[in-house]
Amino acid sequence: MSTHNSPAKVPHPHPNVILELITYDRNNFAKYDDLDITTLLSKLEKDKVNWINIDGLNNQEVIDKVQEHFGLHYLLIDDVVADQRPKSEEFENHLFFTMKMLHRIEGMQIDYEQISFVLGPNYLISFQEKEGDLFEGFRGRIQQDVGKVRKKNADYLLYRLIDIITDSYYTVLDKIGDIIDDIEEDAYENPSTRSFNQIQQLKKEIIFLRKALYPLREAVGRIVKGESDFISDECIRYYSDVYDHIAHLIDSLDTYKDLTAGLLDIHINAMNTKMNEVMKVLTVISTIFMPLTFIVGVYGMNFRFMPELHWKYGYFAVWGVMAIIFFGMLAFFRRKKWF
DSSP states (O other): OOOOOOOOSSSSSSTTOOOOOOEESSSSSEOOOOOHHHHHHHHHOTSSSEEEEOOOSSOHHHHHHHHHHHOHHHHHHHHHSSOSSSSSESSSSSSSEEEEEEEEEEEEEEEEEEEEEEESSSSSEEEESSSSSOOHHHHHHHTTTTTSGGGGGGGHHHHHHHHHHHHHHHHHHHHHHHHHHHHHHHHHHOOOOHHHHHHHHHHHHHHHHHHHHHHHHHHHHOOOOOOOTSOHHHHHHHHHHHHHHHHHHHHHHHHHHHHHHHHHHHHHHHHHHHHHHHHHHHHHHHHHHHHHHHHHHTTTTTTSSGGGOOOOHHHHEEEEEEEHHHHHHHHHHHHOOOO
């Protein structure tokens, strides 16, 4: 556990860190979002659910004080501040859970951040990498006492936040489905380097989602199996529902993975077809002009005795022969449906 000498109290949090505390029970609700970390920790109430949300991980003082107050293991803190695969891990006094939170997909890139949770008997700490999340509407529901959250404990609060994040995956996957449809249409009509690059970028994003969802299913599965002392039997069925959603997301993702691989085949085939058409036209043109070039080459030789050179109608006869050859070969290729 890290320890630091107590610094002087500051009136506001570090500009790179936003602190928020929500405390509630069936009859009471309070929210604090303009306090330094020391004052915020003093507002915790043992007989209520306490949700501490930390946006930004750049202030070591805040992290150290939270770690010291709740007795968090230093390995847990390392997982919070480092890029970590989704997982759940139980310590003596709390449960640690981390996952990827998807905000949106812009262009071909997913905007995401890592979010970590520490669940204790009457508290939940959420660590976010940057300002802004998916929970603003949910905070209003808590304040207005809509739904079950005010009647439940902190383990139910953790379930609701995980469920909200999981729902965001559906939004991103739906957008990926639309992108696949657009790329497929472009690949058929106008295959290009741009569509190829889009397919490659899409493959990278799908790989990222696989790395986010498969470990997440495993992490939630450990909770569903009843391996945590911090999740009540009553809440297990809620986590089981999240598990089913994640399994469905993985099935959809596997389908999109196959479709993306198919897109690459479509693109390659379309490019080959386009190239073949170009080569066919060039071959036809070259074939038509070969005999014409031969004729021109013959009469371009500088021999002294060439009978046609002194013939009155020689020039026009050569043009006539070349025209007959040209249109004859053109008709022949048309009949063979070569173009």
